[in-house]
Amino acid sequence: GNSVTQMEGPVTLSEEAFLTINCTYTATGYPSLFWYVQYPGEGLQLLLKATKADDKGSNKGFEATYRKETTSFHLEKGSVQVSDSAVYFCALRNRISNFGNEKLTFGTGTRLTIIP
Amino acid sequence: DTAVSQTPKYLVTQMGNDKSIKCEQNLGHDTMYWYKQDSKKFLKIMFSYNNKELIINETVPNRFSPKSPDKAHLNLHINSLELGDSAVYFCASSQGRQGLSPLHFGNGTRLTVT
Numbered sequence: 752g753n754s755v756t757q758m759e760g761p762v763t764l765s766e767e768a769f770l771t772i773n774c775t776y777t778a779t780g781y782p783s784l785f786w787y788v789q790y791p792g793e794g795l796q797l798l799l800k801a802t803k804a805d806d807k808g809s810n811k812g813f814e815a816t817y818r819k820e821t822t823s824f825h826l827e828k829g830s831v832q833v834s835d836s837a838v839y840f841c842a843l844r845n846r847i848s849n850f851g852n853e854k855l856t857f858g859t860g861t862r863l864t865i866i867p
Numbered sequence: 868d869t870a871v872s873q874t875p876k877y878l879v880t881q882m883g884n885d886k887s888i889k890c891e892q893n894l895g896h897d898t899m900y901w902y903k904q905d906s907k908k909f910l911k912i913m914f915s916y917n918n919k920e921l922i923i924n925e926t927v928p929n930r931f932s933p934k935s936p937d938k939a940h941l942n943l944h945i946n947s948l949e950l951g952d953s954a955v956y957f958c959a960s961s962q963g964r965q966g967l968s969p970l971h972f973g974n975g976t977r978l979t980v981t
Contacts, residue, residue, distance in 0.1 A: 793975075797971075855970055860910070
């Protein structure tokens with residue numbers, strides 16, 4: 752089956768620090784990979800995605816590269832801000848066409864707190 | 868605004884009651900979902916509908932019954948509420964069934980069962 756493993760939080764960093772949140776996956780077929788972010792009191796929002804091996808997703812200074820050889824999709828940002836404080840979810844979704852494989856499989860989420 | 872909107876935002880009720888949560892999307896998507904997020908932020912899919920047809924039905928108690936009157940709406944009815952049902956329930960939508968398009972989430976309904 753499909754699964755996503757994220758580094759456990761919480762993660763606390765100072766402003767302008769370098770961020771890495773690890774994510775590895777197991778999946779059949781050819782999954783698409785996503786990072787979602789959940790700000791306090793809100794629903795999840797797509798942060799970035801990659802649909803095939805070696806693709807790099809990027810948005811708002813965050814990046815993640817789809818590494819098939821290591822089955823990883825680690826999230827990175829060079830200089831975090833207080834406004835980046837949120838819960839980050841890694842997720843995968845298979846592109847197999849039959850029913851029952853359309854669901855998004857989420858990791859357990861990593862809470863990130865940035866202190867000024 | 869284009870969005871996924873769900874109501875109510877907060878729902879506090881007693882054990883044994885029946886309650887409904889409504890969800891509407893005006894993004895023109897053909898697939899809608901219900902997710903449950905527990906107190907540890909773990910997200911688990913419950914149901915998915917494509918063009919009003921149920922396509923994903925995870926292991927969820929029969930007390931939970933989704934209803935999709937049209938492809939823009941997916942409501943969740945819960946009978947005989949239990950303490951363990953307390954969670955945040957998120958509605959989401961996407962376009963297509965092929966796993967390529969991202970999900971758009973509502974802001975959640977925090978259900979508290981006392």
